Amino acid sequence: MSNPEPLLEGERCDSAWCEIRRSGIHGRGLFATRDIPKGTCIIEYIGEKLGKEESNRRGWERIDFAKKTGDAAVYIFTLNDDFDIDGNVPWNAARLINHSCAPNCEAYIDNDAIWIGALRKIKKGEELYYNYGFDLESYEDHPCLCGSKKCVGYIAGEEFWPKLKKKLAAKTKTSKARSRKS
Ligand SMILES: [Zn+2]
Structure with missing residues (x-):
């Protein structure tokens, strides 16, 4: 059964493949409203186009x-060298897609536009995920709740x-060593 969340002011979901619903992982998410074939361009990741200087500042x-808040959302995507x-604008429904370590979608750039596409066949009712692709600079601020194996x-x-994995293994060793001492 379709059970869309009420939209906030200015919000839109321009894709016929998905809609906004409450997510089991975090806040709201996007869910398939029909079976989606592998390779489908599901939704464009739209937003404000920024030069690099303004982008870095934001x-x-x-x-x-x-x-300060533990909110991992950054929403800024690299489009090209300039x-x-x-994507932190209400009319970009793709900003609500959650991260997963076992995603069913991927983000890619095509003709100076960012798209979210299906990595595999997605069943009607499934939540959409892609890997946010963050580097490790402040990984501890971004714990993952995806729950996948x-x-x-x-x-x-x-x-x-x-x-x-190396960093985490080293951490476990240190904390074990510490607990042995105490
Ligand atoms: Zn995860």
């Missing part, structure tokens, strides 16, 4: 805010997982 501002997209515990791009 990025740091939000990182500071995230540290511009980024700030593959979950590495933090929001990080898959290319960073080997390094992340």
Whole structure:
């Protein structure tokens, strides 16, 4: 059964493939309203086009805010060498897609636009996820709640997982050593 969340002011979901619902992971999310074939361009990640200087300024501002509030949302995507997209606007429903370590979608750039596409066949009613692809700079501020079997515990791009796993293993050793001493 479709059970869309009421939209906030200025919100839209321009894709026929999905709608906004309450997520089991975090806040609201996007859910498939019909079976989605693998490879489908599901929804465009739209927003304000920013030059790099303004983009960096906003990025740091939000990182500071995230540290204070624990809100991991940054929403700024690299578009090309000159511009980024700030998706933190109500008309960008794709900003609500949650991160997962075992995602069913991916974000990619096509013709200077950012799209969320289906990595595999997605069944009607499934929540949509992609990997946010964060680096490890402040991974401890971004714990992952995806609950998948593959979950590495933090929001990080898959290319960073080997390094992340090493860091986490080293941490466990240190805390074990500490508890042995006490
Ligand atoms: Zn996870």
